[in-house]
Amino acid sequence: MNAEPGKDVRFWRLALLLVGLLALGLAVWVVVDGTGGDWQGHQEDFFARIGVKQARVEVRQIRACTGEVDRCVSCHLGGERDELRDPKVPHPHRAHPKDMLHHQHTAQRIACSACHGGSGRALRQTAAHAMPGGTELDPLMKQPHIQASCARCHLPGAVKPADRLLAGARLYAELGCAVCHPLGAGGRGGFDYGPDLRTIGRKSLAYLKTSLSDPLANFADSTMPAFGRTFEENPEAEIDLLIFLESLVLTRPADCSQRDRSDYLLDQACASCHAGSGGKASGRFEHRCPFILARKDELRCANCHPQEIPKATRLGGGFCPRIQQERNRCSLCHEGR
Ligand code: HEC
Ligand code: HEC
Ligand code: HEC
Ligand code: HEC
Ligand code: HEC
Ligand code: HEC
Ligand code: HEC
Structure with a gap:
């Protein structure tokens, strides 16, 4: 015979409450851990370092011109602050090496991952620094491989x-x-x-x-x-x-992109400027193409056309067959050509 039936019920209620709380705690932990990680700590450190007392600790993200969402700045807040340029300032707080961010690339749109690869959305350090889907450090994180981007x-x-x-x-x-x-x-x-x-x-x-x-x-x-x-x-x-x-x-x-700034010139025959005697061109134009500049001794019109540039005879008009032969090489850099 049970003398105190209420005691049993209370025990089970208490047990149920405990189990419930445990489950809730677990759920919260999973959610917090899944979205967060150590970025909150980095933000607190950062604001303490620059002496800001009441800053909001929150996920910071950029929708970049590449179409990607980039959250690297949830941890990397140093930007271009001169007072954080000292190499003794640890990452992720250290300012970015000069000239690469705001100076030449608006950080808001040309986001970190555009140059450094990684997984822009990730909020955990190892995932953020890895190629999407992997765990290995993305080589684009470090020089000289950043140059690929x-x-x-x-x-x-x-x-x-x-x-x-x-x-x-x-x-x-x-x-x-x-x-x-x-x-x-x-x-x-x-x-x-x-x-x-x-x-x-x-x-x-x-x-x-x-x-x-x-x-x-x-x-x-x-x-x-x-x-x-x-x-x-x-x-x-x-x-x-x-x-x-x-x-x-x-x-x-x-x-x-800045890639196609001078593409219109590619469709123009060299002879449209190099029309003078011996292929001399006039005007203030200067070539920037490193390929033409590196090979100017071979490509100089006068080498093969010491007098007048021949009149265009082929279809498409005015394209030197000798220079057309190089087309395979042009497409290394000038894509689709
Ligand atoms: C959770 C915080 C966090 C996020 C998110 C994060 N980083 Fe970092 N990052 C760090 C920390 C901490 C270091 C310093 C690591 C060290 O010294 O070992 C670092 C270092 C780096 C370095 C220097 C690497 C080296 O070894 O020299 C680069 C570059 C970098 N991060 C780029 C990025 C980019 C790009 C993103 C976004 C795709 C990103 N980080 C997202 C915390 C973060
Ligand atoms: C336009 C390309 C570009 C963008 C955008 C860019 N970086 Fe960099 N980043 C570089 C280059 C290039 C270097 C190497 C500079 C050097 O060696 O002097 C570098 C260096 C770094 C370093 C130092 C690595 C080291 O060896 O100490 C960190 C950290 C870093 N970037 C993080 C970021 C973060 C965070 C962002 C976004 C806020 C970002 N970068 C945006 C090109 C870029
Ligand atoms: C996501 C696209 C993007 C990436 C990646 C990028 N850039 Fe740029 N870059 C630009 C744009 C756009 C401009 C012009 C910015 C402006 O005029 O405001 C620019 C301007 C520059 C300039 C200024 C000189 C000029 O001709 O206007 C330099 C230098 C430069 N970038 C170097 C680099 C280097 C080095 C890298 C690789 C580490 C790099 N950029 C990666 C888009 C990019
Ligand atoms: C928009 C006009 C223009 C176009 C198009 C043009 N050039 Fe030029 N190029 C010039 C000018 C101006 C110079 C400097 C004056 C000179 O040397 O005749 C020059 C110089 C050169 C030189 C160096 C000559 C020397 O004696 O040092 C080479 C080589 C050259 N161009 C090759 C080419 C080739 C190949 C093409 C076609 C793919 C081409 N150019 C298209 C205007 C142009
Ligand atoms: C390495 C030698 C070489 C160089 C350098 C060279 N050409 Fe030619 N070019 C040729 C040959 C070979 C032909 C074909 C011979 C012919 O049709 O008379 C030709 C033909 C041409 C034609 C006639 C194309 C047609 O439609 O028939 C033009 C226009 C021309 N070249 C312009 C230039 C210009 C402009 C330059 C300098 C940017 C240049 N070439 C540099 C070798 C060269
Ligand atoms: C190694 C890379 C590379 C190769 C290979 C290359 N180009 Fe270029 N080219 C460039 C760059 C970089 C520019 C300058 C783009 C700018 O400043 O916007 C350029 C610009 C040009 C221009 C615009 C005028 C000028 O000189 O700035 C012409 C025309 C051109 N290239 C023709 C050619 C032709 C023809 C070939 C093949 C015979 C070729 N390029 C191969 C990188 C290359
Ligand atoms: C004689 C022709 C030939 C030459 C020259 C050549 N390759 Fe290859 N390459 C191939 C073939 C064929 C494959 C096999 C890929 C396949 O069967 O799908 C291949 C595969 C590759 C792969 C792996 C591709 C993949 O899908 O994983 C890379 C990277 C590569 N080549 C880079 C280069 C580079 C860089 C050079 C110059 C230094 C070069 N190749 C020169 C024919 C060549």
Whole structure:
């Protein structure tokens, strides 16, 4: 016989309450942990560091011109504050190296991930710094590989702090990669049906390196020659080429690009300016194309046309067949041409 039936009921009520609270606590923990992480702590540290007492700790995000949502600034709040430039200031609070953010790129629209890759939405450090879907540090986080992303919006060679990218583009031409992997037409257009390297998706550096040194490792019947020896003497050149390869798979966001600034000139025959005797051009125009500049001794019209530039005879008019021969190389940088 139970003398005190109420005691039992109270016990079970209490137990139920405890279990309920536990479940609620677990749910809250999962939600907080899923969206948050250590970003709140970084924000508190940051505001303490700059002496701001009542700042809102909240997820900060940018909708970038690349179409991506970028939350890196939930932890990285240093921006371009001069007082945080000291290398002793730890990341993520340290100011950005000069000139890359607001000065030349409006941080609001050209967001961090546009240059550094990573996973823009992630709020946990390891996920944010990794390639989407992976856990390995995205190589674009560090120099010199950051330079690959400059090609999203600038032609290789168009901006100064991207010399490794330009060197990589040159190597791609010099080593004959474009013979099998042409960048003009899409798809498997090349000799030996080499695939279009713009469509292979983002790969780890290790994978790309293996593709060069031991092509059979990734494709058992690949006819690609091995390039391991090529770089034995000069490992820096291999990095240049890898940077160019990394750049090929990145998207080219139309809304924030500077890539096509001078494209209209590409459709113009060289002879429309180089019309004088010996192909002399007049006017204040100066070439910026690093390819034309690097090869000006070979491409100088007077070399082959010492007197008058011949009259256009072919269809399309005025395009020098000798310069057209170089078209495969032009498309390394001037895409789709
Ligand atoms: C949860 C906070 C957090 C988020 C979100 C975050 N970072 Fe970081 N980041 C850090 C911390 C902390 C460090 C310093 C790490 C260290 O010193 O090991 C750092 C370091 C870096 C570095 C220097 C890397 C190096 O090894 O030199 C870069 C570049 C960087 N972050 C870019 C980004 C970008 C781009 C994003 C967004 C895609 C991002 N971070 C998102 C916290 C964050
Ligand atoms: C236009 C491209 C660009 C954008 C946008 C950009 N960065 Fe950078 N970032 C660079 C380059 C280039 C470097 C290397 C500068 C150098 O070596 O002097 C760099 C360096 C860094 C470093 C220092 C890494 C180190 O080795 O100490 C951090 C941290 C960093 N960026 C974080 C960010 C964050 C956070 C954002 C967004 C607020 C951002 N970057 C936006 C290009 C960019
Ligand atoms: C998402 C697109 C984007 C990326 C990625 C990008 N840039 Fe830019 N960059 C621009 C735009 C757009 C401008 C012009 C800004 C303006 O006029 O306000 C610019 C301007 C510049 C300028 C000023 C000089 C000029 O010709 O106007 C330099 C230098 C520069 N970028 C260097 C770089 C480097 C180096 C990288 C790679 C680390 C890089 N950019 C990555 C879009 C980008
Ligand atoms: C003789 C033709 C040929 C030459 C020259 C050549 N490749 Fe290849 N490459 C191929 C073939 C064929 C494959 C095999 C891919 C397949 O079967 O899908 C391949 C594969 C690759 C892959 C891996 C693609 C993937 O989907 O994973 C990379 C990266 C690559 N080549 C880069 C280069 C670079 C960089 C150069 C110049 C240094 C070069 N190739 C020169 C024919 C060539
Ligand atoms: C908008 C006008 C214009 C167009 C189009 C143009 N150029 Fe030029 N180019 C010039 C001017 C101006 C100079 C400097 C004067 C000169 O050397 O004749 C020059 C110089 C050169 C030089 C250096 C000559 C030297 O003696 O140092 C080369 C090489 C050259 N251009 C090649 C080309 C090629 C190849 C094309 C076509 C892809 C081309 N140019 C299209 C205006 C133009
Ligand atoms: C390496 C030698 C070489 C160089 C450099 C060169 N050309 Fe030519 N060009 C040729 C040859 C070969 C032909 C074809 C011969 C012919 O049709 O008379 C040709 C033909 C032409 C034609 C006639 C095309 C047609 O429709 O028939 C034009 C126009 C022309 N070149 C312009 C130029 C200009 C402008 C430059 C300098 C930017 C230049 N070429 C530099 C070799 C060269
Ligand atoms: C290594 C990369 C690269 C290659 C390869 C390349 N270009 Fe360029 N080109 C550029 C850059 C960078 C610019 C300047 C873009 C700007 O400032 O907006 C440019 C600009 C031009 C212009 C505009 C006028 C000028 O000189 O600034 C013409 C015309 C041109 N290129 C023609 C060619 C032709 C023809 C070829 C192939 C024979 C070629 N390019 C190969 C990078 C390249």
